[in-house]
Amino acid sequence: MSEPEKKLVVEPGGLIAILGGGQLGRMTAMAARTMGYRVRVMDPEEKCPASFVVDEVVTGKWDDVEAARRLACGADAVTLEIEQIGVGALREVAALAPLRPGVESIRIIQDKILQKTWLAEHGFPVGAFRVVRSEAELHEAVAVLGGRVFAKTARGGYDGRGQARIGLDSVADEAAVAQVWGELKGSAAEWAGIAEQALELDFEISVMAARSPAGEVKSYPAARNHHERQILAWSVLPAGIPAELEERAQAQARGIVAGLGVEGLLCVEMFVTKSGELLVNELAPRPHNSYHESERACATSQFEQLVRTTCNLPLGDTEILTPAAIVNLLGEVWLDAAKVNASGKPDFAAALAVPGVRLHLYEKHSARVGRKMGHLSATGATADEALERVLSAYRRLGTRE
Helix, strand or coil, X not given: CCHHHHCCCCCCCCEEEEECCCHHHHHHHHHHHHCCCEEEEEECCCCCHXXXXXXXXXXXXXXXXXXXXXXXXXXXXXXXXXXXXXXHHHHHHHHHCCECCCHHHHHHHCEHHHHHHHHHHCCCCECCEEEECCHHHHHHHHHHCCCCEEEEECECCCCCCCEEEECCCCCCCHHHHHHHHHHHHCCCCCCCEEEEEXXXXXXXXXXXXXXXXXXXXXXXXXXXXXXXCCEEEEEEECCCCCHHHHHHHHHHHHHHHHHCCCCEEEEEEEEEECCCCEEEEEEECCCCHHHCCXXXXXXXXXXXXXXXXXXXXXXXXXXXCCCXXXXXXXXXXXXXXXXXXXXXXXXXXXXXXXXXXXXXECCCCCCCCCCEEEEEEEECCCHHHHHHHHHHHHHCCCCCC
């Protein structure tokens, strides 16, 4: 495929293919359909959340090269909503249609060792870390990093899965380290990952950056995020941070998306430490949970922006028009409601009685602990008001807090 062919604009009416049919693929597809595009997705589940709003679902696992070929065949451009796609499948797609973000940037981001090493080598600030490939190296890393670390598997792992805390809940003695090694490695013949020094955090933010195939780059204002059990609980735009920190965070995100050559979206998760440091935590080359409120807050949602980058259209305005916040609805909301409510269901009517609140459900077929089933969003005159409204709506669902 020649370079001019890769850079052609995909006009409305064209076919966009998405690797992944989860909630992010669903919401991207909804934005694409609003703009007049046809949509095909690939997902391991035929009845994935996106299946209800797209033209076609190709069923296949993330490393299924043949399914990836069927997805890309006849598509005008391909993007993704999950980074854990096999490199072989990515290369097959790229040979058939423009793949945005691109094979190499995804290869780096989907491996935490490659990702963290790339960031450090290119001068972006990260916390102290060590690469770990053996139990002995994990023991050494814990000692070098001060006895309090997060150990994370290099590939996969999301919403707290594939990681473990060492020395944060109890003394990091040799037995505790050995236990974590056994839990992370499991029955695998080999295991590789990173050990990150635990930081004294003030708060967490993220910045979404977008880069078009034409090289245009824009960043969104920072979102402020709150996690519980390593899963995002709520997020609010704007973050309400000092102007100097805001500019520094956006500059970091713009620098990373350009340096990696991403054609699409890149969410940069960042830590702000109690000593005032701004450190890059992790990268996500796709729409991100912390920018769901961009649908309510911004002139251009993250999902429309992904459609624009995929189709090589001019990037949309990232200005905040009104503050907005979201709270995640995990499977526990449904499981808990079944125990405490007469109806056995969350009281969505009560939640929607709060001014400015909307309900977003993903049509997942069953609830389980930790599974993202939907979210509530709210706007307000200020970020604090938007956040209080959405949290108030959440409390009205009739479940235990």
